[in-house]
Amino acid sequence: MTDIQNTLYPIAPELIVAITACVVLVVDPLLPRSSARVWLPAITVAGLVAALAAPRFAPVTGLYFGGFVNVDAFTTFFRAVFILLALFGTAVAPAYLFRKQVPEGEYYATVLFSTLGAMTIALSTDLITLFVGLELMTIPVYVLAGIQRRDRFANEAALKYFLLGAFSSALLVYGFAWLFGITGSTRFDEIAKSLQATGIANGPTIIALALITVGLGFKAAVVPFHQWTPDAYEGAPTPATAFMSVAPKAAAFAAILRVLVSGMGPLAVDWSSVFAVLAAVTMTAGNIVALVQTNTKRMLAYSSIAHTGYILAAVAATAAGPSAGAAVLFYVFAYGVMNLGAFACLLYIDLEGTRGATLDELNGFARREPFGALAFAIFLISLTGIPPTIGFVAKFLVIQPVLDAGYAWLAVVLALNAVLAAFYYLRVVVHMYMYDEETGAPLLVSSRLLSLSLGVSALAVVVLGIVPNSIYQWALDAASPVLP
Amino acid sequence: MTIGHVLTLLLVVPAVGLIPLALFRGDARAAKQVAIVTTFVELLLSLVMLAQFKVGEADFQLVEQADWLPSLGIRYFVGVDGISVLLVPMTTLLTFLSVLYSSGGAIKDRVTAFMASFLILEIGMVGVFISLDLFLFYVMFELMLVPMYLIIGIWGGTRRIYSTLKFVIFTLAGSLVMxxxxxxxxxxxxxEGSRTLSLPDLLAIRNRFSAEFQFWVFLAFGLAFAIKLPMFPFHTWLPDAHVEAPTAGSIILAGVLLKAGGYGFLRFALPLFPTGTQLWLPLIIVLSVIAILYGAAVSTVQKDLKKLVAYSSVAHMGFVTLGIFVLNAQGGVGAVLQMLNHAFVTGALFLFVGIQYERTHRRVIADLGGLANHWPLYTTFFGVFVLASLGLPGLSGFVGEFLVLLGTFQFGGVPLGGLFWGPLAAIGVILAAIYLLWMFSRVMYGPARDHYKVLPDLSPIEVACAVPLLVLTVLLGVFPQPAIAIIEPSLDRVLRLATDPTFLVALR
Incomplete structure (x- = not known):
């Protein structure tokens, strides 16, 4: 009994999420439709809160399951981030799902399974655990993208996402195979040891490195592996878009930190300059394409590519030490809150017949829904990186290791990119606040739960932008296992 | 009266004012009252702060600090010295007057949001002048951006959206590089572990900054300040922003926001990077003189009254940068006085252009004329401010420009020296007289149009807004000595830091 306690308690959050997902699936057909609308999100939220609270009672760290599971500060950080994102993604969904006739049970279960996958990535010590986690995270997201079965855009989105995702997984696993062949191990620490012994990169290690970079690049939407992003984001139901724009990206960066930074750390000299170039290309391309979008959902999709570039810049700067890891984690957290919030704000106007809010549909939004507009404006200002918001602190923290690692040019590119981004983010504010409503503008829908979650997260964006110290300290601690 | 933590209170009061604004969301009248009371309390508080300031000391006073981001060595650190202590009451006065004027009927739509923007803006403006930690300074510098963006974009004229985006993109480009x-x-x-961003600490270790480092970092800071100021050729956002901004927005934009640039040079760029200053100084001197002449020349040919005043700002701010970068006491004191003078006088000019526009709905000079006969009060006030703006002795404009010119004549640096640049800058003063007096005669004299005859003269609230500015303009012109006594010790300290040969890192 104590043995079970000792081995199962450390992964209690994962177990709770898994059980909750199964409960949702089982309960769904048993409940009448009207009560399912209330009970399914309630069960999901309860499960997630329990998962968030479980490790608080007796914090444990260490290796479990014969070394396949590693619970450390890094794991704890990402667990909390994924659970919070899933909570937010659940809280904003009910009204929309009912309106658009999306099957509720399947929606919540897929979100939960995807969260479980992401959490598994965070606790992986091994290529196999990591790959299982990655697939468990991605496959439910393919389903989310296509969950509106009768919508042809959703079908296109799901198919595109699935094909490219499967392709990238194949590349990744092939890269893992090369890595195993070279180092003779699937464990990150032994891979690192073996690579350390080999010294400089040779042909096979470069092949492995390239395949893994491309594979993980797909998941994180790094240019030029980003083509699936806009269609998938646009086709998916908006609450799902909000979730899938942040959770898989955060998970991809958790994987990058585990595999590349801690496993292939000895090769950092080889991959970091490549990552610096990829980061510059990613942020610039994402921003330039976002500039010309007239559809807010697509614009936010491209802008999320630009944010991948910012985070990647910090990854490239691992030579700067722990501050780089802390910057990645802090940015992932900040990006998660503000981007999810921004997508969720579109729920106010996402009605039948509109496809993801054109800019013109947002005209006069501030008069019609002052609260929602204010929250949206705060998220956009934070995404731009203007103080006093968490987005600004995140940018500041990213610039710092980038300069420290000697990539002054990348820091300047990053700063100028933020100006480009300001143009299209603030254009949304222009439409909301400075144009008058047009006749025939779509009706607004608001739900109390949506407003509540937006209010809480908008407040968090500002408050954590003014007093960021605790989160930064947390990120710094969490980064230490992967980047000492 | 002494109040503890007065600088922190200055940041807190406008924030507290936001709470009742949020509570009385739908009530325009209450919003106006809350904003007037808040900005008035803030003004009184800034005067108390001024009274607590010990004149004659060079170092920072009323200092307060606390940990903010301890793991990064970033602190909440505020304090004032002779350079900033006058800019704070200047800010609070202009904010109060802007709010007062706007409450008189100039803003009818979304009053609560307007007042809230002004209060947030005030936190940023006061914060910029009292921050002694670069991180805090940057946060405050950027905090001014969003409210002004909304003020121009929501309550501005017909091309407001183009103008406000241009304003934000220009400013943001500069500040992100900073x-x-x-x-x-x-x-x-x-x-690692002992890094800091607080100004006194940085001054103590600035000899670690290599010449190349200073060259690039001065450029990064200089771009932000040059765009904000604005210096030629970064001034193109200014006429657009001013023309489209509502009157209160123009007053604050010209009166306070532009000063943040000049202040930034004096507070951070000069003392931290003496070598960088020497390297960039020739270019800045040339650009300043170009700004003076170009601003004046372009003002002369403006058809739009507000644009004329806007371009005259470019010329006036050219005097500020010239005064700062000739690196002597006369020039520096002149530059600070010119900042104060420009705030009061140009603020007043924008106020009067706004008052006039609200009645006639015309801004093109050719459509105006003959207003003097019907508006005696308006003409008197406007006339005095025009004379102050062109630098008539006895009014505030003269003192600043005179000292700057005096400093410029003594400037011995490259290129060409003060005897070349001084007379050129002096031509700017003559041009100012030409475009301002010509404008005044075309707007105020000549035959009046019939439909202007029924328009009323200044209202009591407008007089109330103009009188403090007039008093300060005259006081600063006749009796500048108290202000100079406050500014000089701190300015000398900055100049000593900027020109101390032991700190000048050897050039390659």
Missing amino acids: LVGIVAIWLASGP
């Missing part, structure tokens, strides 16, 4: 510069300073300030 952010990279700030991070570079932070990294250069010491080994």
